[in-house]
Structures are given as structure tokens and as C-alpha cells.
Amino acid sequence: MVKACKLFFLLLLVLVIVGAIYAWRLKRRGFSARNQPSAVETLLARTMRNMAIPASARNEENPWKDLDNAANRKEAREHWADHCAFCHGNDGSGNTDTGKNMYPKPPDMRLAATQNLTDGELYYIIENGVRLTGMPAWGDARFIDQDDDTWKIVLFIRHLPNLTPEDLQDMKDYNPKGKMEMEDEDDSNALPKMKNMPDMPNMPGMDHSKPGADHTKH
Ligand code: HEC
Numbered sequence: 001m002v003k004a005c006k007l008f009f010l011l012l013l014v015l016v017i018v019g020a021i022y023a024w025r026l027k028r029r030g031f032s033a034r035n036q037p038s039a040v041e042t043l044l045a046r047t048m049r050n051m052a053i054p055a056s057a058r059n060e061e062n063p064w065k066d067l068d069n070a071a072n073r074k075e076a077r078e079h080w081a082d083h084c085a086f087c088h089g090n091d092g093s094g095n096t097d098t099g100k101n102m103y104p105k106p107p108d109m110r111l112a113a114t115q116n117l118t119d120g121e122l123y124y125i126i127e128n129g130v131r132l133t134g135m136p137a138w139g140d141a142r143f144i145d146q147d148d149d150t151w152k153i154v155l156f157i158r159h160l161p162n163l164t165p166e167d168l169q170d171m172k173d174y175n176p177k178g179k180m181e182m183e184d185e186d187d188s189n190a191l192p193k194m195k196n197m198p199d200m201p202n203m204p205g206m207d208h209s210k211p212g213a214d215h216t217k218h
Pocket residue numbers: 046049080083084085086087088102104105106107109113114115117122125126130133134135136138153
């Protein structure tokens with residue numbers, strides 16, 4: 001009994017010391033999301049996350065595995081460009097304005113740490129999201145086991161390390177565009193037209209064919 005008590009207090013002491021060191025480091029470094037999580041922090045967070053995925057979900061087979069054809073790949077690629085690339089990048093590197101400044105940051109999904117996850121684990125993460133990170137839950141809780149779009153994205157994630165320049169080019173058209181970006185594009189399209197504009201008389205507001213604009217009548 002005395003031994004158990006001693007062990008308990010020893011554990012408590014270790015926890016308090018570790019907590020104090022963590023608090024001290026946090027105070028020194030601040031809590032900016034720009035910082036890079038330490039290797040220990042990343043290892044702990046990932047291990048705990050992966051352990052929390054139920055075994056049944058982890059071992060689930062991708063029902064679309066045999067349908068990994070060009071059409072399904074294209075659909076998933078464009079879905080990724082539209083929904084995921086904002087944080088993960090079209091190439092899965094996580095190297096985007098948002099991704100680089102998150103804490104934790106989206107990992108480079110072309111690397112082994114992601115590619116070694118099972119299809120079931122990838123599916124589970126996408127459907128349920130990851131708490132205390134920026135990774136949202138994409139699944140509809142009512143149909144969590146049968147989201148074909150997510151299974152197709154899992155197929156696509158396996159192709160991230162080998163995307164071709166053509167794939168990446170195609171994806172650019174599917175990246176969401178804000179109003180400002182669209183306006184910028186309109187402006188850049190309009191510029192060459194302005195340059196090539198015919199002579200003054202045809203400019204808007206000086207159109208002599210319009211009623212009231214014909215000054216010769218006066
Ligand atoms: C708002 C930003 C954001 C968006 C949008 C987003 N993610 Fe994530 N995602 C993250 C972050 C941050 C992580 C890291 C989570 C962690 O550390 O556990 C992550 C992790 C993941 C992982 C786990 C990778 C690994 O190796 O641990 C998968 C799989 C994933 N995202 C898939 C997707 C898919 C598919 C989409 C689109 C349908 C998507 N994400 C959209 C931010 C985002």
C-alpha cells in the first residue's frame with residue numbers, strides 16, 4: 001500500500017514538472033499558430049489520434065479499389081481541388097498560405113506518414129475531422145459508412161506522390177475563387193480590349209447612333 005502511494009506521488013510529481021516545463025515554454029514562445037510543433041508534440045498528437053480510430057474503421061476496405069480508373073480519378077482530383085486544396089494544396093504538400101500558418105499544419109500527404117495510413121484510417125479522418133486542429137469533418141453523420149465521394153478521395157490520396165503537371169494544371173480550374181480574384185481576372189481580360197479600342201467616336205457615351213447623342217442636330 002505504502003509502495004503504491006509512493007508511486008502515485010512520484011507520478012504526480014513528474015506530471016507537475018512536465019506541466020510546468022510546458023507552461024514555461026509556452027509562455028516563452030507564445031501561442032502563435034506560425035510556430036512549428038515540436039517532433040514530440042507531433043508524435044504524441046498523431047499517435048493518440050490514430051489510436052482513437054476504431055479497429056473496425058481502420059480495417060475497412062475501399063469499396064472503390066477496383067474502380068481506380070481515369071474518370072473516377074479526375075472526379076476525385078477536382079473534388080480535392082475544390083474542397084481540400086485551400087489548406088492541403090493541389091499537390092498535397094500543405095504548402096498554401098493557410099496551411100503554412102495553421103497549428104498543427106496539414107502534413108505533406110505525399111510522404112510515408114500519410115501514405116502508410118490504411119484506406120480505412122484515411123476515410124475515418126476525412127469523414128470525422130480531427131479535433132483541436134483545422135481539419136473539418138466532411139461526412140454527413142447519417143451516412144458515415146457510405147460516402148462514395150470520400151472513398152474516391154482516398155483513392156486520389158494514393159496518387160498524390162505521382163501527379164502529373166497536366167493533372168495539376170487541370171486542378172487550377174477547380175480551385176475556389178473569391179469575388180476579388182474573379183474581378184482581377186476580369187480586369188486583366190479587359191485590359192487588352194481597352195488597348196485595341198477603336199477610335200474615340202465609338203467609345204461608350206459618345207455613340208452617335210444613340211438618341212440624344214447626335215450633336216449634329218443642334
Ligand atoms: C481548413 C483547412 C483544411 C481543409 C479545408 C481540409 N483539411 Fe485535411 N487537414 C487539415 C489539418 C490542419 C490537418 C492535420 C490534422 C492533424 O494534425 O491531425 C489535416 C489532416 C488531414 C488528413 C490526415 C493526414 C495525415 O497524414 O495525418 C487527411 C487524410 C485529410 N486532412 C484529408 C482532407 C480532405 C480529403 C479534405 C477535403 C475534403 C481536407 N482534408 C480539407 C486541414 C484541412
